[in-house]
Amino acid sequence: MARVDAAAAATGQDSYGLMRRAGEAVAASALRLYPGALRFVVLCGPGNNGGDGYVCAAALRRAGAATAVFALVDPARLKGDAKRAQTDYSGTSQGMTAFEPVSGDVVIDALFGAGLAREVPAEVSELIQKVTAAALPVIAVDLPSGLDGGSGQVRGAAFRASHTVTFMARKPGHVLLPGRDLCGEVEVFDIGIPWRLVEAEAGPLHVNNPAIWRATHRVLGTSDHKYRRGHLTVFSGPETATGAARLSAMAGLKAGAGLVTIASPQAALAANAVHLTAIMLASVDNDRDLQVYLEDARRRTFVLGPGFGDPEKARAFAVRMGQAGRHLVLDADGITAFRLDRHRLATAFEGEAVRLVVTPHEGEFARLFPEIAEDGTLAKPAKALAAAAAVGGVVVYKGADTVIASPDGRAAIEEHAPPSLATAGSGDVLAGIVGALLAQGLPAFEAACAGVHLHGQAALSVGPGLTAEDLAGAVLPA
Template sequence: MTDTRFSGKNPVHLLDVARMGAADQAAMAAGVSGPTLMAAAGWAVAREIRARWQRRPVLVLRGPGNNGGDGYVVARLLAKKGWSVRLMGLGDPERLTGDAAVMRDLWRGPEEPLDPSALDSIRCPPDLLVIDALFGAGLARSLEGAALEVITRLTRGVEEGRLTCVAVDMPSGLHGNTGQVLGAAAPCALTVTFFCPKPGHLLLPGRTLLGELVVADIGIPESVLAPLAPDCAANTPGLWRLPQLRVAGHKYQRGHAVVMGGARMTGAARLAARGARRVGAGLLTIACAEEAFALYAGDQPGAMVWSLDRDGDVETLLADRRKSTYLLGPGYGRGSETADLALTLARSGRGLVLDADALSSLSGRLGELREALTGPQAGPQAAPCVVTPHDGEWASLFGGTEAGGGDPSADRLTRARAAARAGGMVVLLKGADTVIAAPDGRAAITANAPPDLATAGSGDVLAGMVTGLLAQGMPAFEAACAGAWLHGAAGQNVGPGLIAEDLPEALPKVLQALDTTG
């Protein structure tokens, strides 16, 4: 999936299907007619097709609603330019109503019933371009009957290299809000959507089926957006602002982060510490048992090391208010002692990132964690807390309705939001489509993570980066979003052969590019 607006300076709002429908209605209330919007949508699709392909045979698959109306427009405009266009419709065209009926009446060519066999190798030309205008983002139930069969055969043709598919709004069979496949969905070379992307354009597996994504302007006024109160966005640099260095600033103003280091798997905490430092934390302390002190002290000259046995216990650390943000989890070890330490840190009112072993150790204790963050023993203001689970850790801490985390089978956006509400904290649900959710309902979907990041220690670096940003004063939601995006950008910068140690070292170039362009 590519689209230049996903790397721009402005937020990219994602509208769910209901809000997108409301945007259409608001545009019409503002004086833009339905047929005008539909004509503009079809024109945008035809324009993008002509910009990428020479004239070739085209088969338009027309659906029973407005997506099918867009299909009529595409067919008419391509035929007008001399393309050989064949149109097949699902359902009786005479039963179409509204704007789709208007576009049906403007189509002067023949229309055939939907015939799945038309996509078989013996019946279609080898360079056939198929325009999927069956359902778009509004589909809410699994495909069936002729629609399922035609999408199944279309998928086979694309996979065999015989057919090329272009989707209008969303590949048919993909849920616009979740990106989940409802029965079947064909891989596309191009998807053209309108006004704003949908969450399903960024969530997996939908994102892998779009091909190139183009978000076309069809005349919906920007003024309709604010009343819709969009609460989901693509995670891009337009969504957050990194801490700005001051000419007269000093290291103490850039925050003092503390990484709790385990005694056995020390690599995780060291990677996290490196990530926190590279992302800009002014000072960093690794707190560990005396037995691991020498190992940590000999690793990073720029990091301080605190022996919990010799220099003072956790309460002594917390007595120093300059140590503003703590990370617990990477390589620390699992068990009740880790859970109790997490609760102690949560009660301190400091910034807190919980990852890995901390999350597993807190299984069944979500209520205690929330109480520690917000209850009477907490500081004067609820501590900014970010948890960074992968799917297994999410299930351990939040899974199931009894924990308030919702249905474990739900899509990742729904699960992240439910967990954030249940825990009263920012949830960074890690994966190829990382979702960040805040307790107030805001969410962001990250789409820049390369598959190279699937390597040991990568998540530890991410946790450290979020910690470093929190220590510099970024709000928890924005710190989590920025950390996830920077993590993906660093992975892209390194590319094949990436190991976790490469990620902190790739950050300076990523940060420099942001400073130069943004």
């Protein structure tokens, strides 16, 4: 956004005019949200975010609202537009340490914006604690102070805002956790910067939504049949661990795959057969069995990992499918099987088209990509993108703020997955949904994005008390 602001100024836009629109938008929101406030307390920082605060304070005073300004730095030290805003404010201000909360106060946080990349000073941390202890409502300007706009991580301490007013577009810190929980309701205000300047700096990072996959998803036609809708195969674990594969298979069937087969060890056939109706069953015990199974070219898409158990066989099966040109969703035990052999996995799926989707949770991500997981300088989207480049496939970095990343540099953040998904078997269901979408012909990134979205929507439709069985049954096609 700093580069966007600079580009706007270079095109002849009045930078102070942009600041005035931003600050006045915050004032308008404050008056609308808290018409009964006894006093608006505006906390002004040392940069342009503080300048927005001074503009806001001036607008509140013009509206007749009781307003008090507390400054982090001596106003004489301000420069540029921030200095002009402070001068135009023309009211008095006090040092930050003079602020004492009063019942009826509404705090407008204009200390630091989205560009914060360091720990907040001790006096700010103490102020945040004071405001939090007093349970005062906070309106954040751009982003709650203390949050890193690129990662959503807390830099020492951060305000918990009831409302955030940001400008032109949301930032990653508004969507990634814990930032999402600290922003409250986020309002995006267009201050008049040409959108082409924003797009030029935004990069290929999106909030996950149907527009990502809609153009590549083929709608069912009247002449379609089950084979045209795709055949999904899910590998089963041993006879004592067959449930995870069945969850994946059922989710794949519900998500629209025309046929779904569980490829089961001979010893687990009976355990699987007793639970299956529309889902087919095949005996696949070893590499030779898999070779025979792959002779049918219609068997293009596979899920490997849920409840699978055997790491050596998992590696052999995954490599075989990569070499055979198949699509694979690698989950759970399949991911862990490659913890010391990631290069082998990447080599097996080399090629122009991306055919591999890997779906790790936090622990599995650290096992498969330890050097990336340990890099504290990277935000979650950057970690997911680095992992996608390393493995040559799409990475679904799961969590309450799941990030889907492609080796071509695209990434999406899911923001509507409910906490009820934190239940055993939920990831198995997701793997089956993504597999079904791959089987139907969606490219890997689009299939992963759609799968994550459908997974969250199914959970929302079930509501509290969700189990993985409920989740699989609630899946709808894209």
